[in-house]
Amino acid sequence: MDYVIFDLEWNNAYDYKQKKGVNEIIEVGAVRLDSSLNICSAYTQLIKPKLSKKLSHRFVDLTGISKEEIAESGMDFERAMDEFARWAGEDAVFMSWSNSDLYVLVANFKRFIGKTTVSFMKKYMDAQRYCQSFLEDCHDQISLAHCAERLDISVQEEELHRALEDCYVAAECFKKVFDERRVDEMVSDCDDDFFGRLAFKPYLITNPVSREYNFNNESFNCPVCSSLLNRTGDLQVVNSSFKTVLSCPRCGKKFWGFVRVKMLYDGISVSKRITQMSKSKSKKYS
Numbered sequence: 001m002d003y004v005i006f007d008l009e010w011n012n013a014y015d016y017k018q019k020k021g022v023n024e025i026i027e028v029g030a031v032r033l034d035s036s037l038n039i040c041s042a043y044t045q046l047i048k049p050k051l052s053k054k055l056s057h058r059f060v061d062l063t064g065i066s067k068e069e070i071a072e073s074g075m076d077f078e079r080a081m082d083e084f085a086r087w088a089g090e091d092a093v094f095m096s097w098s099n100s101d102l103y104v105l106v107a108n109f110k111r112f113i114g115k116t117t118v119s120f121m122k123k124y125m126d127a128q129r130y131c132q133s134f135l136e137d138c139h140d141q142i143s144l145a146h147c148a149e150r151l152d153i154s155v156q157e158e159e160l161h162r163a164l165e166d167c168y169v170a171a172e173c174f175k176k177v178f179d180e181r182r183v184d185e186m187v188s189d190c191d192d193d194f195f196g197r198l199a200f201k202p203y204l205i206t207n208p209v210s211r212e213y214n215f216n217n218e219s220f221n222c223p224v225c226s227s228l229l230n231r232t233g234d235l236q237v238v239n240s241s242f243k244t245v246l247s248c249p250r251c252g253k254k255f256w257g258f259v260r261v262k263m264l265y266d267g268i269s270v271s272k273r274i275t276q277m278s279k280s281k282s283k284k285y286s
Contacts, residue, residue: 002092006030007166008101011059013051029163044164048074085120095127106198116199134177204240205261222248254282
């Protein structure tokens with residue numbers, strides 16, 4: 001089995017058509033490791049932005065990439081991805097340092113190519129999560145530079161933050177802790193469901209009655225006596241949550257009831273919270 005480690009550099013842009021911010025890919029880099037973990041080829045390409053009118057100061061400071069360099073060596077996203085696909089082939093496990101690059105890649109495919117799948121990617125593994133699984137007492141997401149330091153791999157910080165250079169460092173980390181059995185356990189098949197989850201953007205539901213959700217079906221129990229509470233006030237939407245007045249027919253106490261509903265790829269998630277009213281508020285809603 002071969003392994004393709006890829007890395008992306010992206011610029012924060014604004015999509016006026018969709019009226020939202022977009023991480024627009026400016027550079028892609030990758031290295032290919034053969035079954036003996038030898039680097040047998042590499043790929044790097046600058047991409048001409050379609051949405052970014054200018055490169056952010058943070059992006060330029062981090063990568064050193066200039067508009068002049070892009071104008072001279074860059075190509076359209078579609079053409080760059082065609083070349084990348086031909087270079088990478090389809091018989092390898094693709095990896096990136098954390099899955100954030102994968103999310104950005106899928107989002108750019110959807111925006112610029114109109115596809116929610118990366119057709120040439122059949123298997124994927126999060127290299128950051130894999131390497132971190134070998135490090136003791138490391139619970140927070142570890143940076144590439146920190147991981148290399150923990151694994152006694154010499155890295156100059158100033159050499160990072162260009163796509164291809166990051167790939168070489170990630171490859172050294174991967175090779176240092178390679179375990180075929182653990183790789184097999186952590187590799188995911190890139191089917192429609194895999195890409196569907198990546199492309200789906202969870203959102204909060206703020207309409208109390210819709211095809212996906214009906215607030216009238218919610219019930220609340222008194223936190224004092226466990227009796228079923230009655231709704232005695234109008235429903236409000238506050239900070240993307242539903243808020244209502246609740247009263248207990250048994251103990252007579254009054255409460256605020258809060259419900260937050262989020263649409264996820266697998267369906268809705270509902271979280272509830274009940275807080276007792278102050279005496280002054282209780283009198284107001286008597």
